[in-house]
Amino acid sequence: MKISGYHHLTLSTHGAQEDFDFYTKTLGLHSVKRTVLFDGVLPVYHLYYGSRNGDASTIITTFPFKKPGVFGRRGTNQSKIVMQSIPMGAADFWVNRLNERGIDAVKTSRFGADRVVFAHPCGIPHELVESPDDPRDPITNDAQGIGKDHGIKGIYGGAVAVMDRTAMDDFMTIALPLEKEADSDEGLVFRVPDDNGIIQRVEVLHEPDKPQGTWTLAGGTIHHLALNTGDEDSQMKLRAHIEGLGFTDISEQKDRMYFKSCYVRSPGGALFELAWTVPEGWARDEPADAIGKTLVFPPWFEGKKEELMEGLEEAEFA
Secondary structure, three states, X not given: OOOOOEEEEEEEEOOHHHHHHHHHHHOOOEEEEEEEOOOOOOOOEEEEEEOXXXXXXXXXXXXXXXXXXXXXXXXEOEEEEEEEEEOOOOHHHHHHHHHHOOOOOEEEEEOOEEEEEEEOOOOOEEXXXXXXXXXXXXXXXXXXXXXXXXXXXXXXXXXXXXXXXXXXXXXXXXXXXXXXXXXXXXXXXXXXXXXXXXXXXXXXXXXXXXXXXXOOOOEOEEEEEEEEOOOHHHHHXXXXXXXXXXXXXXXXXXXXXXXXXXXXXXXXXXXXXXXXXXXXXXXXXXXXXXXXXXXXXXXXXXHHHHHHHHHOOOOOOO
């Protein structure tokens, strides 16, 4: 069994239009896939953003919940911050760019890494972290004025808020397992192993006095952090390992069309996904050179396509 970096991060946001504009126009990511929530019955978009080709470890996915009117509470025992990697020296560019667009952004440091702190329009905290050990090419977007000196490289990690540091430490190092890099008054840092030498991390922040955060799919919250197992064999072996330790709050494999997933709830409350991309990947239902250009539905929703379309929020994805 093994983990090789992040696969994606998933958030429940607010309006579809503000979400699309934030990731594609402000941050310069590319639309990788536009589909709908596969679970439940609510007609909600599932939007994917990342590198032009949708490389694993660059993907942010969102469920905009404005129209259903489902809102969550940010708090402890919940994933707290979306962190993306940027080139060294790029922080000042992003502070200026974000503030010019009406998004409050400041430069700060945590665990020795300079980072730009700001928030998604729905309030979810984001950080762009200067990472000296990230070989990925920056995601450029000429139309939005973002070049290789400043472009986001992909996922740096996720920060999780917890009441109990010890229980989360055990889960991260024994169950997943990740390598602990730091343990200080700032919190805990765990290195996510990666075959390509990309530095990616989970940061654990001790917040025992804050209220419990929402765990369901609800606007304004991070739903899960997805780690990449590379293939099904590693996924199933890791799933068996985690369940064998007694972490039985772990799902069976779920078919997400473009990847296969298992989900496990950590003692600190944050939901983790174990995922691997199927051979066809994003090109399973769109041309490989035109992914993210159309709204696509999984085969099991074909009979409800018109009903779902009527229930979706209006938005211009361009």
